[in-house]
Amino acid sequence: MRIFPFILASILLFSGCHSTTSNPDSIVKKKRESSILFLGDTSFGENYQEKLKTNILETKGYDYPFRNFDSILQSVDLTIANLETPIVDKGTSPLKDKKKYIHWVNTEKTLITLLKHGIHTFILANNHSMDFGNEGLDSTLDSLQKYNMTGFGAGRTTEEAKMYFTYQWQNDLTLAVLTGFPYNKTYNEKYNFYTNNEHGGVNMLDSEELRRQIQEIHKNYKNPFIVVSPHWGNNYKKITKSQVDMAHKIIDAGADLIIGHGAHIAQQTEEYKGKWIIYNLGNFIFNSPGRYQKLNVPPISLIARLTSTEEEILLRLYPIFTDNLITNYQSRFVTKTEFQRATTIQNGQKGRDEYGYYMEINLSRL
Numbered sequence: 001m002r003i004f005p006f007i008l009a010s011i012l013l014f015s016g017c018h019s020t021t022s023n024p025d026s027i028v029k030k031k032r033e034s035s036i037l038f039l040g041d042t043s044f045g046e047n048y049q050e051k052l053k054t055n056i057l058e059t060k061g062y063d064y065p066f067r068n069f070d071s072i073l074q075s076v077d078l079t080i081a082n083l084e085t086p087i088v089d090k091g092t093s094p095l096k097d098k099k100k101y102i103h104w105v106n107t108e109k110t111l112i113t114l115l116k117h118g119i120h121t122f123i124l125a126n127n128h129s130m131d132f133g134n135e136g137l138d139s140t141l142d143s144l145q146k147y148n149m150t151g152f153g154a155g156r157t158t159e160e161a162k163m164y165f166t167y168q169w170q171n172d173l174t175l176a177v178l179t180g181f182p183y184n185k186t187y188n189e190k191y192n193f194y195t196n197n198e199h200g201g202v203n204m205l206d207s208e209e210l211r212r213q214i215q216e217i218h219k220n221y222k223n224p225f226i227v228v229s230p231h232w233g234n235n236y237k238k239i240t241k242s243q244v245d246m247a248h249k250i251i252d253a254g255a256d257l258i259i260g261h262g263a264h265i266a267q268q269t270e271e272y273k274g275k276w277i278i279y280n281l282g283n284f285i286f287n288s289p290g291r292y293q294k295l296n297v298p299p300i301s302l303i304a305r306l307t308s309t310e311e312e313i314l315l316r317l318y319p320i321f322t323d324n325l326i327t328n329y330q331s332r333f334v335t336k337t338e339f340q341r342a343t344t345i346q347n348g349q350k351g352r353d354e355y356g357y358y359m360e361i362n363l364s365r366l
Contacts, residue, residue: 033309034308036306042081086140095131111144115147123179124153127231165178173224233263233267252273288324313363
């Protein structure tokens with residue numbers, strides 16, 4: 001077991017994975033491939049923007065935050081994002097005066113913009129999907145259906161909330177993505193977030209249920225590649241023992257890869273029993289002011305690109321700079337200097353392609 005620490009000047013440390021490339025500036029030639037993007041917390045942040053002196057959505061428009069990511073978004077076959085908001089217009093939440101941050105959106109502009117930029121598959125198992133209760137969840141599910149978009153990880157019933165996402169990848173390879181939000185007493189007892197026999201809600205992350213589902217997937221699909229994508233972690237902090245314990249249980253249950261989100265920063269990365277755990281992607285487009293400077297943490301998140309070629313399965317992690325107070329709400333790929341600072345141990349395969357600097361792990365199963 002190897003855990004790679006997250007410190008101020010070191011975001012990702014990949015010791016002993018794949019072969020080493022001496023020059024990260026070399027442009028890598030593409031192979032015949034099929035690629036899928038995993039994006040972290042995604043929300044236009046209307047609830048934050050309306051409180052600011054300058055509302056970036058009103059002055060620059062909803063396309064503005066995507067400007068530096070359009071190329072990579074348009075290059076893949078599928079994009080899966082954690083949707084960190086219910087799809088509901090501003091109103092009065094049943095959690096008003098109970099929950100500090102209540103998310104909402106401009107429904108039409110949000111969905112049209114996400115579709116325009118190729119994002120139509122969403123993880124809903126998080127700490128904001130139920131900000132407007134079951135009516136808000138109904139609105140989210142109805143809106144996604146109206147626009148032919150897919151959401152999983154929350155549902156009107158427990159059975160629907162537990163449903164996982166599958167995608168026919170290359171040849172007989174099937175991608176299966178499972179998700180969940182770990183148990184939290186406040187979210188259960190005070191906010192009523194989790195699905196149960198009486199009402200819908202988000203799926204609770206449970207290692208034994210994941211084991212059952214993974215066994216089911218192996219029975220139903222000839223050649224599955226199983227990704228578990230939980231929403232977990234403390235905001236702007238390192239991984240917790242509970243994350244590590246749960247991640248190991250998930251790998252032991254048969255997952256091929258874990259890609260987490262929810263902490264607003266890129267957390268540690270770990271190789272465990274030959275499988276990789278990307279504990280947290282951090283943010284994608286998340287239009288809040290953020291607390292990077294206040295808490296003195298690196299404003300680095302990740303875009304994960306999972307690629308199947310004829311020979312192998314590769315994971316590329318692209319560090320992105322996500323401090324909105326510095327970028328004026330237009331996150332970007334890191335510069336060469338930022339990349340060097342973010343990868344102080346020069347092991348593993350590092351490189352640069354037409355999108356940005358990356359670190360790559362070979363996930364091929366023998």
